[in-house]
Amino acid sequence: MISKSLLLPEPASPAHICPFDQACSYLEAAAKELNLNQGVLEILSHPRKVVTVSIPVKLDDGEIRVLAGHRVQHSDVLGPYKGGIRYHPAVTLREVSALAMLMTWKCALLGIPYGGGKGGIPIDPKRYSVGELERITRRYISELIKDIGPAVDIPAPDMGTSAREMAWMMDTYSVNVGHAVPGVVTGKPLSIGGSLGREMATGRGVMIIVREALAQQGKSLAGVRVAIQGFGNVGSAAAELLHQAGAKIIAVSTGAGGIFSEVGLDIPKLKVYAAENRKSIMGFPQSVPISNADLLTLPCDVLIPAALENQITEENVNQVQAQIVAEAANGPVTLEANLVLEARGVTVLPDILANAGGVVVSYLEWVQGLSYVFWDEERVNREMEHLMVQAYHRVIQQSEVRQIPLRLAAYTLGVGRVAQALTDRGLYP
Numbered sequence: 001m002i003s004k005s006l007l008l009p010e011p012a013s014p015a016h017i018c019p020f021d022q023a024c025s026y027l028e029a030a031a032k033e034l035n036l037n038q039g040v041l042e043i044l045s046h047p048r049k050v051v052t053v054s055i056p057v058k059l060d061d062g063e064i065r066v067l068a069g070h071r072v073q074h075s076d077v078l079g080p081y082k083g084g085i086r087y088h089p090a091v092t093l094r095e096v097s098a099l100a101m102l103m104t105w106k107c108a109l110l111g112i113p114y115g116g117g118k119g120g121i122p123i124d125p126k127r128y129s130v131g132e133l134e135r136i137t138r139r140y141i142s143e144l145i146k147d148i149g150p151a152v153d154i155p156a157p158d159m160g161t162s163a164r165e166m167a168w169m170m171d172t173y174s175v176n177v178g179h180a181v182p183g184v185v186t187g188k189p190l191s192i193g194g195s196l197g198r199e200m201a202t203g204r205g206v207m208i209i210v211r212e213a214l215a216q217q218g219k220s221l222a223g224v225r226v227a228i229q230g231f232g233n234v235g236s237a238a239a240e241l242l243h244q245a246g247a248k249i250i251a252v253s254t255g256a257g258g259i260f261s262e263v264g265l266d267i268p269k270l271k272v273y274a275a276e277n278r279k280s281i282m283g284f285p286q287s288v289p290i291s292n293a294d295l296l297t298l299p300c301d302v303l304i305p306a307a308l309e310n311q312i313t314e315e316n317v318n319q320v321q322a323q324i325v326a327e328a329a330n331g332p333v334t335l336e337a338n339l340v341l342e343a344r345g346v347t348v349l350p351d352i353l354a355n356a357g358g359v360v361v362s363y364l365e366w367v368q369g370l371s372y373v374f375w376d377e378e379r380v381n382r383e384m385e386h387l388m389v390q391a392y393h394r395v396i397q398q399s400e401v402r403q404i405p406l407r408l409a410a411y412t413l414g415v416g417r418v419a420q421a422l423t424d425r426g427l428y429p
């Protein structure tokens with residue numbers, strides 16, 4: 001039995017589904033399948049570095065508040081730590097640590113030369129003004145100056161952050177070191193070295209993986225009924241591209257609830273509606289309201305959770321009707337629910353594969369920045385699609401050869417690659 005993590009506080013209560021314990025369980029299953037050395041497993045079970053900083057911020061009304069900012073660096077065996085920064089009230093050190101570990105396997109699975117990291121601040125960004133968010137972001141990055149950098153640790157957007165925050169981060173880092181360093185973050189605006197295609201990349205990757213999974217069942221995207229939880233960066237891009245490919249998006253949601261249409265939602269119009277209504281989708285013409293809970297159990301072909309972790313659990317898994325669950329979010333299906341879905345023959349496309357389009361285009365952005373040559377969007381999308389499709393087929397092959405489910409197949413590929421590199425490098429002597 002491994003000691004989970006010496007570096008992290010215990011979860012709040014035994015009943016709480018701890019994302020870090022879940023991530024360790026998946027790692028242990030992969031280690032068992034690979035017959036991995038116990039010492040290697042022990043190393044991979046621990047984040048290499050855990051940083052928590054205080055972020056004092058003066059709010060617009062003069063109040064001083066001190067926030068916590070986390071950055072967890074799980075592994076840099078294959079290259080610089082890589083992963084997004086999340087602004088959400090539910091952020092905890094254990095959640096960020098789990099997400100950092102997932103990034104390590106994701107980058108390894110996709111064959112891109114990065115380790116895994118993740119950061120987060122437990123705030124609801126909707127409750128702060130733009131000025132307050134800028135001050136919070138700049139102070140957070142100032143506190144992390146020595147821990148990040150284009151060859152060290154490269155943040156990117158995650159829930160609650162976007163190109164805007166990446167620009168503030170790039171500027172703060174650059175001012176601190178005395179010269180412009182665009183490569184310190186990815187997911188930046190185009191004006192400072194961002195890549196065409198990054199904004200839609202995670203959703204595009206989800207569409208590609210769903211398309212490949214359907215093709216394997218002899219089906220196409222045309223007419224397939226899809227329900228999507230979360231209509232942010234990932235959910236809305238996936239919805240748009242699936243809609244373009246002929247799928248029928250029957251339901252989408254945000255944290256405030258969802259909307260349903262039996263004939264399918266007009267996604268381009270919905271995107272305009274949400275942009276005009278401060279991201280709210282409620283009241284969209286020719287739709288009826290639906291709760292987030294009901295969305296997950298709708299009769300549909302493909303279910304895409306694209307918001308938070310732990311959305312499909314032991315409690316609701318038996319009501320899930322989709323034949324394909326594509327994990328656009330990180331960790332939306334719990335360990336127990338995953339077992340139930342697998343036993344029922346539902347195809348679960350695991351997060352480290354299904355949502356890897358974002359980090360792949362982050363990598364392409366970094367490559368373009370380092371080479372000072374920028375590509376057109378068609379090339380970015382083509383290169384990303386190539387890497388995603390290759391990874392999909394590697395996972396399918398691993399699953400068939402070892403007779404294991406797709407998640408375990410993906411994990412064995414990611415974990416196996418890192419373990420090999422760790423051993424070749426000499427186990428961090």
Ligand SMILES: NC(=O)C1=CN([C@@H]2O[C@H](COP(=O)(O)OP(=O)(O)OC[C@H]3O[C@@H](n4cnc5c(N)ncnc54)[C@H](O)[C@@H]3O)[C@@H](O)[C@H]2O)C=CC1
Nearest residue numbers: 158159160202230231232233234254255307329330355358
């Ligand atoms: N942005 C990226 O490039 C990547 C994001 N992801 C994952 O995708 C997921 C979504 O991220 P983004 O789209 O970037 O975030 P976002 O902040 O752009 O959008 C999040 C969406 O989820 C909704 N939401 C929040 N709480 C909810 C709840 N309790 N129930 C239902 N919906 C809720 C929000 O209203 C919003 O529509 C996260 O799990 C993230 O880690 C994964 C890979 C890359």
Ligand SMILES: O=C(O)CCC(=O)C(=O)O
Nearest residue numbers: 083084156158358359362
């Ligand atoms: O683009 C990146 O570097 C990371 C995206 C991310 O945080 C994720 O894949 O979960």
